[in-house]
Amino acid sequence: xxETIQVRDGRELxxxxxxxGDGQRVYDFMYALGxxxxxxxxxxxxxxxxxxxxxxxxxxxxxxxxxxxxxDPETDAIVGNAAFYPGSRxxxxxxxxxxxxxxxxxxxxxxxxxxxxxxxxxMRKNPKILRLDLLVMDGNDHAKxxxxxxxxxxxGHREKAVRQPSGELCGEYMMGMWIGNGNTTNx
Amino acid sequence: xxxxxxxxxxxxxxxxxxxxxxxxxxxxxxxxLGRSTxxxxxxxxxxxxxxxxxxxxxxxxDGRFYSLVAIEPDTDRVVGNASFRFxxxxxxxxxxxxxxGVLESHQRTGLGTLLLNQAIExxxxxxxxxxxxxxxxxxxxxxxxxxxxxxxxxxxxKRRSLRQPxxxYEDEIIMGMWIGDEVR
Numbered sequence: 001x002x003e004t005i006q007v008r009d010g011r012e013l014x015x016x017x018x019x020x021g022d023g024q025r026v027y028d029f030m031y032a033l034g035x036x037x038x039x040x041x042x043x044x045x046x047x048x049x050x051x052x053x054x055x056x057x058x059x060x061x062x063x064x065x066x067x068x069x070x071x072d073p074e075t076d077a078i079v080g081n082a083a084f085y086p087g088s089r090x091x092x093x094x095x096x097x098x099x100x101x102x103x104x105x106x107x108x109x110x111x112x113x114x115x116x117x118x119x120x121x122x123m124r125k126n127p128k129i130l131r132l133d134l135l136v137m138d139g140n141d142h143a144k145x146x147x148x149x150x151x152x153x154x155x156g157h158r159e160k161a162v163r164q165p166s167g168e169l170c171g172e173y174m175m176g177m178w179i180g181n182g183n184t185t186n187x
Numbered sequence: 188x189x190x191x192x193x194x195x196x197x198x199x200x201x202x203x204x205x206x207x208x209x210x211x212x213x214x215x216x217x218x219x220l221g222r223s224t225x226x227x228x229x230x231x232x233x234x235x236x237x238x239x240x241x242x243x244x245x246x247x248x249d250g251r252f253y254s255l256v257a258i259e260p261d262t263d264r265v266v267g268n269a270s271f272r273f274x275x276x277x278x279x280x281x282x283x284x285x286x287x288g289v290l291e292s293h294q295r296t297g298l299g300t301l302l303l304n305q306a307i308e309x310x311x312x313x314x315x316x317x318x319x320x321x322x323x324x325x326x327x328x329x330x331x332x333x334x335x336x337x338x339x340x341x342x343x344x345k346r347r348s349l350r351q352p353x354x355x356y357e358d359e360i361i362m363g364m365w366i367g368d369e370v371r
Contacts, residue, residue: 159318174342
């Protein structure tokens, strides 16, 4: 199941959508990711439960969630993920919020960009989704540049929106991209 | 807070925190508001259930939700509200997200500003909350001005982030206000 890809350094990964039963794998991935960086909301002191991850995964079939996983065939562990959450209200159902992460030992080999491009491609095939958005914390310049390169534009900056466990306050950039027809300005 | 307030046009409303027993009244208000304006996220066909409204009211006692309502004494109807949602994630625990509205029958009476100022004042008295934020449609110039006057600052514009039931796309302004002490 899934597709095998080779990353720049020659290692192989399996790419597939999250499936029921992946809850624990996603939890382990998010735990390791949150432990490796403070540039995302999840951290070991504030985890969603395995059941919550499992419940998100069950919404994939109805189009309520999207989750693309990169899996290390040797360990069967998730090492990278791109997820989209479509708006849950009628008026914002055309917009999907994105979350992307790659574990440190798999960074620098093109995996992040690959997941980003493939997941955006999938969103473009979804006729209901016309807008993508995401948040990037201050200091995560590498991610911000990557998002800009694929077409996201900075739409604003939320001042002191995040408080790190250390007490440090940090802002986050709001980024958006229109993937429907027409340009991004109102007629 | 539970006070009778005289509005600019002489009418009186009771302003108080939402409490157990309010679910039906708040639900009726949300539906009336959603039918009367397209400036809010809620619309016909996407109204919350009474159970959902109740579940929000249940969060108030634990300090996980804040809701101020204005009630018309003659009819016992809710005619305006200001609420703050608190984020579930620990890194966002200092942030509260504003939602508010006033029924057409009570607009331009100063009620919106009154509810907003009272709600902000209550957040200033909240030990954990240091940042307030909100989303307002670009086309809702009146509300934008009211928020600006209260101290909110424009932080960005989300392009075509909302689609009206008639198919029109609208931009949304994100506003924020720091009410904590720290200056870093």
